[in-house]
Amino acid sequence: MEIISYCIENENDYAAAVERFGVSYQQIYSWVRKYNEKGIEGLVDKRGKRKSESEMTEAEKLRTENRILEARNRRLKTENALLKNSRNSKGGGTERSKTRISLHLCSENARRWVCNNRDL
Template sequence: YLAGKGSLRNICCTYEISSPRVLRDWIKKYNGHKTIKSHNKQGDRIMTNGRKTTYEERIEIVAFCISNNDDYQATADKFNVSYQQVYTWVRKYKANGYEELIDRRGKRKDTDEITESDKLSAQLKLIEAENRRLKMEIDFLKKLKEVERRR
């Protein structure tokens, strides 16, 4: 465009630029000697996907983060995990120690570990689910009788 080899609109069509306004902004930045970035990389680093880690790795990650003045971003980058996960692990460690870093997802409690209130709440959930199923069955039968009466 600066060489005079086409209009804003023609150059946008040739190089599949979304609008002449975008090209105009790029030209202003170029003439102002500012760097043009393809996109904001700050958001990319924060939202990176984590990976599966072992208990020992989590301990190492937390230790590294704390020794580096709680620099969560540097820790996340070094160990290839998400910023949020590092933050969560450090917070759990500071609240309750290294035992909190154990991954307990999908683990059932032993029968001796289950308290009476846990047993009652589980039983209540089962009864509520059965109650919902029976209500649905009754509603279905009512609807079926209504359809049969119409015939």
């Protein structure tokens, strides 16, 4: 906040703030812009934090639901391919069995992702 105050008090002299505080021009500019747009709340670090459903816009809710459905669709396609391969396979250590194992692992990863992201 000290850097932002200094910059604003000196008529947005970013170069002086860079020299005084040793922070990059882009960073100071970004902080001042966020402060001017949203006040102190604009400076809160929100990286890696998900919005609750009540904070999401309708478009964000739809995008989230779409991502979950796409992951589910990929998982089901993988499972279908796995089932087809297992029906057509006559056993043995062929390339086909390696494919089945890979498909199974992909399916498990997709299933875990969907289960862990249901609340998005």
